[in-house]
Amino acid sequence: MTTRVLYMEDRQGQEPDPCYVREFDATVVEQGPDFVVLDQTAFYAEGGGQPYDTGALSWSGGEAKVLRVTKEKGVIRHHLDRLPPVGPVHGIIDWDRRYAHMRYHTSQHLLSGLVWRIYAARTVGNQLYADRARVDFQPASFMPEDLTRIEAECNRAIEAAHEVRIFQEDRVVVDSKIGDRSLLDLIPASIRRLRVIQVGTADYCPCGGTHLKNTSRTYCAARHGGWGCC
Numbered sequence: 001m002t003t004r005v006l007y008m009e010d011r012q013g014q015e016p017d018p019c020y021v022r023e024f025d026a027t028v029v030e031q032g033p034d035f036v037v038l039d040q041t042a043f044y045a046e047g048g049g050q051p052y053d054t055g056a057l058s059w060s061g062g063e064a065k066v067l068r069v070t071k072e073k074g075v076i077r078h079h080l081d082r083l084p085p086v087g088p089v090h091g092i093i094d095w096d097r098r099y100a101h102m103r104y105h106t107s108q109h110l111l112s113g114l115v116w117r118i119y120a121a122r123t124v125g126n127q128l129y130a131d132r133a134r135v136d137f138q139p140a141s142f143m144p145e146d147l148t149r150i151e152a153e154c155n156r157a158i159e160a161a162h163e164v165r166i167f168q169e170d171r172v173v174v175d176s177k178i179g180d181r182s183l184l185d186l187i188p189a190s191i192r193r194l195r196v197i198q199v200g201t202a203d204y205c206p207c208g209g210t211h212l213k214n215t216s217r218t219y220c221a222a223r224h225g226g227w228g229c230c
């Protein structure tokens with residue numbers, strides 16, 4: 001049985017927003033040597049350049065640290081320092097770490113979408129952490145003035161406070177809209193409906209990640225003058 005992923009639920013104005021679920025109730029359905037599988041989870045499993053979430057699981061009479069979260073064929077494993085019995089548990093995500101990942105990931109959508117639109121350079125890789133992130137473009141031969149322009153375009157999109165929309169769309173429609181922006185070939189052909197992220201006019205791309213609600217939240221200049229620190 002595949003794990004129900006709570007942050008993947010459709011964004012329909014519900015509170016909390018699916019990507020902002022920090023705590024949830026679930027049931028342990030399988031135990032491994034150092035992990036459990038739950039019927040549903042809000043923990044992000046490592047993938048797509050975004051690290052796994054950490055946090056805790058608690059149950060009647062005990063608590064465990066969630067050390068690592070992995071995914072295989074739709075089944076999400078929570079690797080723990082001790083195992084709960086089969087039955088109900090309560091999950092709590094380390095929100096500082098996850099929220100930093102959401103800010104970098106949403107920023108990456110902005111950057112990737114703008115660089116695609118301006119330079120027709122495709123994003124071929126990315127890796128983010130809680131304190132920094134990297135994006136790989138192909139072809140990439142940016143001059144200093146190009147980098148200045150990219151930074152200015154990104155800052156304009158942040159100041160415009162674009163809504164980040166998440167919705168389902170037919171694969172043929174997505175294919176016709178994005179051209180070579182994203183490697184649709186990597187998604188199994190059997191999947192006909194895709195989860196699409198639209199960041200104002202800056203980006204439109206299929207994605208299974210965790211996202212902010214608005215681009216204005218990517219930047220915290222007012223408080224600390226930096227990226228992703230609060």
Ligand SMILES: [Zn+2]
Nearest residue numbers: 197207208209
């Ligand atoms: Zn995304």
